[in-house]
Amino acid sequence: MKKFFYCTLFFSLAVFTSCKKDTNYVYGVNDVNVSQPGISKPNVKSTIEFISIAYSDLFGTTISASDLTDLSLCYLAFGDKKFIEDLIIRNFLNKPGVIIPTQASMMSDVPAFVQATYRKFYNRDPNEFEKWQVVNYINTTSNITPELVYYSFMTSDEYRYY
Amino acid sequence: MCSDHNVTRREFLKKTAIASAGAFLAPTILPSGRLFAATRARKANHVVFCLFAGGVRQLESVQMADGNMMRWTLNGSAPITPDIAPGMSPLPLPAGLALQNYGTLFKEFRYNNGPTGHVSGHHTAITGVYNSNDLNINLPPTSPTIFEFYRKHNTPTMSALNAWWISDSLGPYPALNFSSDSNYGALYGANYIQPATLLSQTGYNVLGNPKVFTTAEKAAVAGIRSILDKNFGHSYAGGDAGIVNSDIDRSSLETYISSSFNDAVAGLYADPWGVGASVMNNDMNNLFIAEKILQQFKPELLVVNMQGVDVCHFNFTNYCDNLRKADYALAHLWNTIQSTPGLANDTILIACPEHGRNASSNTVMDAYGRYAVDHTGEQMSREIFCLVLGPPAVVKQNQLITSVSGESIDVAPTIADILGFYPDIPSQYTGNMGSPLAQAFV
Numbered sequence: 001m002k003k004f005f006y007c008t009l010f011f012s013l014a015v016f017t018s019c020k021k022d023t024n025y026v027y028g029v030n031d032v033n034v035s036q037p038g039i040s041k042p043n044v045k046s047t048i049e050f051i052s053i054a055y056s057d058l059f060g061t062t063i064s065a066s067d068l069t070d071l072s073l074c075y076l077a078f079g080d081k082k083f084i085e086d087l088i089i090r091n092f093l094n095k096p097g098v099i100i101p102t103q104a105s106m107m108s109d110v111p112a113f114v115q116a117t118y119r120k121f122y123n124r125d126p127n128e129f130e131k132w133q134v135v136n137y138i139n140t141t142s143n144i145t146p147e148l149v150y151y152s153f154m155t156s157d158e159y160r161y162y
Numbered sequence: 163m164c165s166d167h168n169v170t171r172r173e174f175l176k177k178t179a180i181a182s183a184g185a186f187l188a189p190t191i192l193p194s195g196r197l198f199a200a201t202r203a204r205k206a207n208h209v210v211f212c213l214f215a216g217g218v219r220q221l222e223s224v225q226m227a228d229g230n231m232m233r234w235t236l237n238g239s240a241p242i243t244p245d246i247a248p249g250m251s252p253l254p255l256p257a258g259l260a261l262q263n264y265g266t267l268f269k270e271f272r273y274n275n276g277p278t279g280h281v282s283g284h285h286t287a288i289t290g291v292y293n294s295n296d297l298n299i300n301l302p303p304t305s306p307t308i309f310e311f312y313r314k315h316n317t318p319t320m321s322a323l324n325a326w327w328i329s330d331s332l333g334p335y336p337a338l339n340f341s342s343d344s345n346y347g348a349l350y351g352a353n354y355i356q357p358a359t360l361l362s363q364t365g366y367n368v369l370g371n372p373k374v375f376t377t378a379e380k381a382a383v384a385g386i387r388s389i390l391d392k393n394f395g396h397s398y399a400g401g402d403a404g405i406v407n408s409d410i411d412r413s414s415l416e417t418y419i420s421s422s423f424n425d426a427v428a429g430l431y432a433d434p435w436g437v438g439a440s441v442m443n444n445d446m447n448n449l450f451i452a453e454k455i456l457q458q459f460k461p462e463l464l465v466v467n468m469q470g471v472d473v474c475h476f477n478f479t480n481y482c483d484n485l486r487k488a489d490y491a492l493a494h495l496w497n498t499i500q501s502t503p504g505l506a507n508d509t510i511l512i513a514c515p516e517h518g519r520n521a522s523s524n525t526v527m528d529a530y531g532r533y534a535v536d537h538t539g540e541q542m543s544r545e546i547f548c549l550v551l552g553p554p555a556v557v558k559q560n561q562l563i564t565s566v567s568g569e570s571i572d573v574a575p576t577i578a579d580i581l582g583f584y585p586d587i588p589s590q591y592t593g594n595m596g597s598p599l600a601q602a603f604v
Contacts (some may be wrong), residue, residue: 042393074360074368079404084369151375157390157396161396
């Protein structure tokens with residue numbers, strides 16, 4: 001009898017505790033737009049902002065009021081803005097006093113140069129893919145110079161935005 | 163031999179003829195989506211529209227109330243009124259016939275609607291649409307400009323070097339080379355230049371010494387820039403970036419501007435017409451640069467303005483003198499066109515003020531005792547003239563239309579008609595515009 005009791009108890013415990021109804025959990029995921037921190041730049045720089053920032057980036061000092069006025073007026077006086085911006089940058093690059101790293105400095109640590117160039121002109125760090133692309137381009141292009149890299153950044157689309 | 167392909171010589175020739183006719187008659191689907199290219203034959207391959215602007219009153223122009231101030235343009239030798247004659251600059255006398263003999267003069271043209279202001283008048287002339295009173299002078303026109311119609315409705319689509327807008331001053335005028343209309347815009351805009359600022363010693367000082375890169379260096383830059391632009395979410399183009407020239411056209415532009423810088427700093431622009439450096443004014447300089455651009459690029463459509471007469475707000479005699487200078491400059495422009503291969507006998511020149519001036523004076527008296535005149539909407543400030551000059555086979559010669567005929571909004575459709583694309587402008591736009599000035603043409 002005692003043996004029967006223990007068998008019944010064991011059987012009952014086994015029946016009522018071994019099976020449990022499954023609970024269906026549903027996990028929701030919200031849509032998220034992934035973007036590089038700092039790359040969201042919806043606003044176009046004004047003429048004065050573009051010219052004065054470009055000058056400061058290349059000379060490490062503020063452009064004079066008279067030069068800023070003259071350049072702004074010349075900027076307005078021609079309809080193809082990319083053309084005139086290119087002309088402004090190339091005139092800056094040809095002026096004495098422009099501050100550009102040496103070739104040796106760039107080639108001694110290309111990743112650091114690229115990182116610094118992104119920060120200087122885009123006010124952000126490159127993501128790993130961007131960094132690899134530019135570093136790879138510099139390392140595999142024979143005639144590339146720091147001046148050409150600077151010129152490329154300053155005439156790129158992102159440089160015109162903030 | 164397959165019996166199905168066994169045709170007689172007669173059947174072969176018949177089918178060939180039908181296929182050939184079909185190839186010629188079948189409509190061509192163009193990239194723009196239109197069935198045909200510009201459908202109407204061109205009257206000429208070049209149009210120069212000179213906005214004889216600044217507010218020219220009929221009294222001093224075609225009515226010659228103070229003598230013939232426009233002896234290069236209008237027939238007549240009536241001397242300038244003695245009281246203001248001492249205030250006139252020495253200018254060469256016309257050697258041949260006055261310009262009106264080479265075309266049709268609408269003596270009673272009208273600017274019928276909108277504010278009698280310079281910007282509103284320019285908008286109307288360039289778009290062919292009257293403006294409402296809420297015009298924002300700091301923004302591009304809301305209606306497409308004649309430049310956009312020209313560049314969009316031509317086959318092949320014309321490069322921007324074929325369309326130019328040359329203004330005498332900055333302010334709101336740089337915004338007139340394309341509109342904000344979503345069907346047109348910067349992609350179809352004209353090249354714009356304001357020579358007095360850009361092609362000057364100042365322009366040379368800040369832009370005259372650019373770094374020059376080799377072809378290999380340019381290729382290297384293009385490689386990096388391509389990486390940078392692909393990784394950025396926006397394309398700097400459209401209205402913000404102004405109009406777009408191709409790389410080849412930009413190279414031509416840079417060569418032209420560089421050459422102009424050199425000429426300007428060498429003093430060649432001080433008195434290019436030999437009338438005396440003190441006589442040359444901004445209007446004359448502006449038309450001189452228009453001539454240089456016509457000679458350099460031979461554009462199919464060029465619009466240039468003058469506004470020196472607007473000094474009339476405070477100096478009537480100086481206004482008359484500037485009217486004479488504008489007259490001389492217009493004739494110089496016409497003579498340059500006629501002496502430029504590729505433009506001579508294939509160009510139609512249209513000249514028209516944007517509006518007139520009031521009948522009544524204001525209270526400002528000049529040194530010769532004449533009162534100044536504003537343009538504040540009196541009927542006389544809506545009365546203007548329009549001159550259409552061109553080859554005898556195209557434009558009616560020495561025709562004077564004295565009845566009230568033609569409006570400011572007719573100029574843009576007339577340009578479209580001359581260059582053969584007027585039928586291609588969608589009706590939603592032509593419905594707001596005037597009509598081609600058919601009376602002027604043979």
